[in-house]
Amino acid sequence: MLTKTTKNIFKNILKQFYNIKSFSSNDANALMKEPQYPKRIFSGIQPTGAIHLGNYLGAIAQWVKLQNQKEDIILSIADLHSITLPHGPKKLSKNILEIAATLLGCGIDPEKVILFQQSAVPTHTELCWCLGCISTMARATHVPVGEDQVQQIQLTQDLARMFNSRFGNTFPIPHTIITGTEYARLRSLRDPLKKMSKSDPDPKSRICLTDKPDDIVRNIKKARPGVSNLISIHSFVTNKTVDDICREAGNINTGEYKLLVADAVISYIKPIQEKIFYFLSNEQYLLDILKQGGEKAAEISEQNMEEVRYKLGLKFKIKSKQKVKMSVL
Template sequence: MALPVRTNMRHVLVFIQKFNSPKRLLCAGARLENKETPRGGRVFSGIQPTGVPHLGNYLGALENWVTVQNQYPSVLYSIVDLHSITQPQDPEQLRSNILDMAASLLACGIDPERAILFQQSQVSEHTELSWILGCLTSMPRLRHLPQWKMKSKLKNEGSVGLYMYPILQAADILLYKSTLVPVGEDQVQHLELAQDLARIFNNRYGDLFPEPRALLSSTRKVKSLRDPSAKMSKSDTRAMATIAITDSPDDIALKIRRAITDFTSEVTFDPEMRLGVSNLVTIHAAMAMISVEEAVSQSRGLDTGAYKKLVTEAVVQRLTPIREEIERLRSDPVHLEGVLARGTLRARELAAPVLREVRQRVGFC
């Protein structure tokens, strides 16, 4: 096994900036090869650097990402830090969160040799394509997207960035001529915007972008341990509601022990009537890699209190090696920076010729 190359990210980015001067990168003189979408499809997905992922992130997205990287010939995973600043961010904390997310993705099984792992803000083509696509998008179209409705109501008045971030999300996808996007059900409408913009651009300027399709995960959504009617979330202020993938075995045991269930001691799976118990069954089945039916079968003869211990064992067994690997990777930030820098170079090799073609078709050069 080859040792990882230790590269200072800042040094690599200086090289990127020198190599990618406007004349060489953006117009006809660029020397980068235009790599077409490979047979079998190109996959793109992104995750915000908002702290260490929780159990819902792992089961709802990251576990699927690891599977996907082994199924498709071209896969890109981006730490989408441009999206994260739609909410106020402390600069030093954001820098730390980006490396923490890189460590988390690697520890969960993302292989930078199989998938391109990179930091979104270091590939400036994302923002330029976002502006061009924004000029093809109507304001009513954005106002109807669910996350704008929800988040702007919570804040009474959302930022322009929050309003326009679905366009940046579409640019993230189309920039690489992605054909498949792993998404949750709550993101399907935003993917539909990317599909619409691909059609609008193609109709106006000629065929360039394939229309991306959703790659839905089969994993059920993990609910809050304190409110099983809501999904598990990093923004939940209740300490007992969310299991982080870096939680200690004792913390995991405490949180599951205090998870909301009901007054029936028997364990059954009924997501409509027994939300809390069904959430524990979902977690148990997913972490033990068994069916829901098998999880319920293993609970026979146990009351919910004893069953919680079984769930705890499954969660601890899966998360312990991930937690230990995250701790190891966090101790070597230079390595993490190098992984992201090399991913940036590979991402720009794909993004630059696509943006060059967009600029030519629009009439910029």
């Protein structure tokens, strides 16, 4: 995550490069008037491991809600991002299919959402090179993020404003959609001071959507002090308020309460698991979904990248297809 200092340094460098006096989001005089773009939502998830309950509550469940509101949504399995971590090629390929199956099992509908593999859209990395940072290819207008990612979206907003000011309106200024505020930062079961993470080396630190019931019971029973974390989980999977849970569990000890939470979690994720394993048993279907999504995403991104190339001077505008004969001097 970018620190405030790093962000300011990067902003200052880019200001000097583009020779822009100011690109503050509040300085309307320095910016061209932003045109209205159709609303489009972009988000993604890295295939660094099995999706856990925190990923589901904080992001995926919100994507499903947005999808059912008939929003224009593009979701990326960010495999290029994930190779910054040590990985094995076979494991990465397996993770990509498992992430796709899990997203479908959680309710993502490929008929309503473009689901694609990041590496299948090379224009993504081309724009990354042109802008000097990672940027979405779909000209998204809204980006669902957790509270800890807002700073990165702010930097993207600044870059979009600078590009538009220098080369003409090209990118919409993306707006954040804060997702799953109550659940987006579920804590590690082993260390409540840390966020639940797919890449944590300790598998007992999280509850994965594909975990066996016995593993869920074991992990919750061994959860370190941090009962508020379990209450948050319990509240979501039972749709009960925190006050109701505290009142109902007021006469039982911590060990008994952990078993209560484990039973509730197992019941909640059981139908999701059944769908995940169904899709995992149909690998060709997953490959077809990713191929179709990649083609749709590539078509959108290529149109946008063509405009970027032209505005940067990398692409010539062909005025006529008529052949011109050249004489030898």
